[in-house]
Amino acid sequence: MSEQKIPYKMYLEESEMPLAWYNVRADMKNKPAPLLNPGTHKPMTAEELSPVFCDELIRQELDDTTAYFPIPEEIRSFYRMYRPSPLVRAYCLEERLQTPAKIYYKFEGNNTSGSHKLNSAIAQAYYAKQQGLKGVTTETGAGQWGTALAMACAYLGLDCKVYMVKVSYEQKPFRREVMRTYGASVTPSPSMDTEVGRRILAEHPGTGGSLGCAISEAVEAAETQPGYRYVLGSVLNQVLLHQSVIGLEAKAALDKYGVRPDIIIGCAGGGSNLGGLISPFMGEQLRGEASYRFIAVEPASCPSFTRGRFAYDFCDTGKVCPLAKMYTLGSGFMPAPNHAGGLRYHGMSPVLSQLYHDGLMEAVSVKQTEVFEAAEYFARVEGILPAPESSHAIKVAIDEALRCKETGEEKTILFGLTGTGYFDMLAYEKFHDGKMTDYIPTDGEIQATLDQLPQV
Ligand SMILES: *Cc1c(COP(=O)(O)O)cnc(C)c1O
Numbered sequence: 001m002s003e004q005k006i007p008y009k010m011y012l013e014e015s016e017m018p019l020a021w022y023n024v025r026a027d028m029k030n031k032p033a034p035l036l037n038p039g040t041h042k043p044m045t046a047e048e049l050s051p052v053f054c055d056e057l058i059r060q061e062l063d064d065t066t067a068y069f070p071i072p073e074e075i076r077s078f079y080r081m082y083r084p085s086p087l088v089r090a091y092c093l094e095e096r097l098q099t100p101a102k103i104y105y106k107f108e109g110n111n112t113s114g115s116h117k118l119n120s121a122i123a124q125a126y127y128a129k130q131q132g133l134k135g136v137t138t139e140t141g142a143g144q145w146g147t148a149l150a151m152a153c154a155y156l157g158l159d160c161k162v163y164m165v166k167v168s169y170e171q172k173p174f175r176r177e178v179m180r181t182y183g184a185s186v187t188p189s190p191s192m193d194t195e196v197g198r199r200i201l202a203e204h205p206g207t208g209g210s211l212g213c214a215i216s217e218a219v220e221a222a223e224t225q226p227g228y229r230y231v232l233g234s235v236l237n238q239v240l241l242h243q244s245v246i247g248l249e250a251k252a253a254l255d256k257y258g259v260r261p262d263i264i265i266g267c268a269g270g271g272s273n274l275g276g277l278i279s280p281f282m283g284e285q286l287r288g289e290a291s292y293r294f295i296a297v298e299p300a301s302c303p304s305f306t307r308g309r310f311a312y313d314f315c316d317t318g319k320v321c322p323l324a325k326m327y328t329l330g331s332g333f334m335p336a337p338n339h340a341g342g343l344r345y346h347g348m349s350p351v352l353s354q355l356y357h358d359g360l361m362e363a364v365s366v367k368q369t370e371v372f373e374a375a376e377y378f379a380r381v382e383g384i385l386p387a388p389e390s391s392h393a394i395k396v397a398i399d400e401a402l403r404c405k406e407t408g409e410e411k412t413i414l415f416g417l418t419g420t421g422y423f424d425m426l427a428y429e430k431f432h433d434g435k436m437t438d439y440i441p442t443d444g445e446i447q448a449t450l451d452q453l454p455q456v
Pocket of ligand 1: 116117233235267270273274342387389390418
């Protein structure tokens, strides 16, 4: 198909939406390391995980060999409300940059929660409902995950309890109200409601909280209330599995028009959108059918891939969760206040960590102010007001396109535009007023939390 025939927006038909999620672990030679019991350091069994997680999700979590998991019809019918999501050819951005590169982005901000997180939220809520549970508990940092889960729970009639990192709770009252509109209860974390919350408050009075603290509280809340389980919006294998819908759709649309990306870029917080976007492409590469450059983009203020260590660590600050082998800055790492709230997690998906460790993926870190420069540039040419998290990918996509301009190479770039930034206007305000700063942790700070890694 000739270049001119490629439309601005490449929508798939509903009938072209994937029927199954793709599990990239099935094609990995080196599988991600198993979750370990924090007490015995033995791999967690399904039985040990069952007080915390839903049964079907545990099955998905532990399955490293099944390549495809059929998407239940009820989840597909929910997906139809906002999927297939558009794959956009960024003609205006290309024009403005005067680059020979072709730039595409897969836009996940077209739903009320405003991000890709809804793709996994509906799946997790569905399996909780199937199991006959009353409700689910979770944490939320910037608020996108909590919002997505609240929407999914409202749709299925499940109770939803959200522990929201206290700074975000105070800074983002509108996010909080969206969650309450969808019927969720929202508690600022750390709170006095849980034992772990009380302990953290005693040790760090006045703390604004962190994702790691909120996870500990949500897990405790699930374990101590009958009929509840804990669900997590990123990092876990099951979440990457659900998010593969992003990559499967992107690949189907590109294949339809005969386009092959050379470089695939995504922002990385816990790794779910990036993992989901790259999975089907990485699968081809692992099977020796194609090769791509994959680039993970993380904030310089929370650089797990580029400055962390590949080791077993706790997933939460309260150290109640299983140990995961991942690139980590240490579970005690408290990232400096940063406006890309969704990227402030100390660890990284074990699947992506293994792929990165095996040299199958690259990673770069970028500074907050340059990310907002890219966000504003993009908003002015492509119209969409991007989330700060997503703008990390925009920044590197622009860098790669400018490199093509220098070398004259006509590379095809695909990046994940994970969401919109309407709830981040305080951050944009700081940027416009010249009050935004870049915080980069020192080697000493990172070393101090790495020194606390558990001995496994
Ligand atoms: C949560 C979030 C991210 C980061 O999470 P991942 O699990 O790394 O994908 C990125 N973008 C947006 C808009 C988010 O809400």
